[in-house]
Amino acid sequence: MAVIQQLPASVVNKIAAGEVIERPASVVKELMENALDAGATRLDVAVEQGGLELIRVVDDGCGIAADELPLAVTSHATSKLRSADDLFHVSTLGFRGEALASIAEVSRLMLRSRQSEQSAGAELEVVGGQLGPVSPCGCAVGTTIEVRQLFYNTPVRRRFLRSAQTEMGHVTEAFTRLALAHPRVHFTLRHNQRPLYELAPAEAGLARIAHFFGREVADELIWLESRDGEVRLSGFVGHPNQSRPNARMQYLFLNGRSIRDRSLAHALSEAYRGLLLTGRYPLAFLYLHMPPDLVDVNVHPTKLEVRFQDGGRIYSQLLGTLRTKFLTTDLTHRLSPAGADTAHDPSGAHDPARAEQMRGEL
Ligand SMILES: Nc1ncnc2c1ncn2[C@@H]1O[C@H](COP(=O)(O)OP(=O)(O)OP(=O)(O)O)[C@@H](O)[C@H]1O
Ligand SMILES: [Mg+2]
Incomplete structure (x- = not known):
């Protein structure tokens, strides 16, 4: 038997990343959840090559203080939990303090953020878990996170990824789930510079469902x-x-x-x-x-x-x-399209031609 040794932090982080970050869609989910926890009212997601090349999430949430940027990408560091007791009434989407550290370990990550009371923002680059210096930058209030070349330093994981198109399917699903769960937030999704979704804030969940389906x-x-x-x-x-x-x-x-x-x-x-x-x-x-x-x-x-x-x-x-x-x-x-009430249905849901036209308008 070999001797027992404590693993270095980078190995611990790679193991944790393996649990939470399976594919580009996992990154999209974690970054979107962070933005929602930060109270964002608008959230823009841009993806290139199904997220294999780039995932960018921009929010107008509360932002992160410049001196806390390194902590945000450190594992087991969170602003959402203070004590073990808090674990039993978690009201935020995140609480583990793991997501950003995990993503940063297996990608090239750029974090840019500004809080409303600050006149300028600050940025931090992390490459494969190695933190660069925090430097001032001009940016709007809120947070922008760019994740490039996911799994560039974990080739085995990278080989498990599917085509850009399949990965984009998973990204879209992750986006859909969070957008359905938060109808009052404005969301956009772009793929390879092309807009896929532009979802204005909706009072009721049904409008969002209609937009997607x-x-x-x-x-x-x-x-x-x-x-x-x-x-x-x-x-x-x-x-x-x-x-x-x-x-x-x-x-x-x-x-x-x-x-x-x-x-x-x-x-x-x-x-x-x-x-x-x-x-x-x-x-x-x-x-x-x-x-x-x-x-x-x-x-x-x-x-x-x-x-x-x-x-x-x-x-x-x-x-x-x-x-x-x-x-x-x-x-x-409603089983019969010729039912008496369908003639008064202004939605056209029972008229295939009208329904087709409406699908085109969506
Ligand atoms: N978009 C954001 N806006 C404001 N603060 C953020 C944003 N993203 C991350 N943070 C800050 O960075 C911390 C670390 O984020 P991270 O996602 O790693 O952990 P978490 O959200 O606390 O927990 P979990 O690992 O369960 O997601 C957060 O607790 C939060 O304080
Ligand atoms: Mg999180």
Whole structure:
């Protein structure tokens, strides 16, 4: 047996990076979450070659003080957590103090930031985990982070990446999830200088859903809302005739975070039992809001999975809300495009030609 040794920080950071940063989409998610935690009202994401060459996220959030820039890219350094106690009521998207250090370890990163009370900004370059000096720069209030040549120093990870087009698909999905979770924030996404999305702040989540998936999809969704104690559930589910062959259009958000939860996915399929053929999945855009101490978000490095204090009760709430909704909703009338009410439908959702035209307008 070889002797036991403490690993150098750079190795520790590379191991951590392996957990959190799997592909360009992971970088986009982490940078967007930081911007949202910073209170940004506008967030611009630009990507080149599916994120393999460049990922740039610009926000108008609170910014970082010049003397704290090196700390921002240091592992286990965070402004969002002070004590172990805080772990049990996390109200921000980030809390591990790991993301920027992980990204900086496996890329060429440029961090530029300015707080509103400062007359100028400051910038810091980090190449493969090596910090350069902090130098003054002119920039708007907020933060800009550029990540170039992701995994340039971890060739094995780089070889696992797919084509720019496939990686861009994952980037778009990460962007979509956060944009759906935060409809009041202005988001843009560009790929290779081409605008893909320009999402003005929306009062209601439905406008965002329409932007991503088309007005004809949004118009058929069924709205629901319920409250059980401090847990509020709201959102939209699909009409049975909108079902899909996979569960990719099932979105679940918890306190502004997109999560995956097998139990709640099961509640959803239970609610549709008898309404859908086997192998078909309903659409869902469900938003859960609850006090942070009712859920443990510290169970998964990318925070995709969480642990509810009382998962059984949330399962019942979702299933019960859907069942009640379906009992009081006429699910048959919309199945027939020639239904009597479609003539008055101004959205054109039941008129394929009009729907096609609207898709083109989106
Ligand atoms: N866009 C930003 N605007 C303002 N501050 C930021 C921004 N991005 C990062 N920071 C600061 O840098 C710190 C480190 O960010 P990092 O993403 O590494 O960790 P975190 O968000 O605290 O936790 P996690 O690892 O869970 O994401 C943050 O706690 C925050 O103070
Ligand atoms: Mg973070």
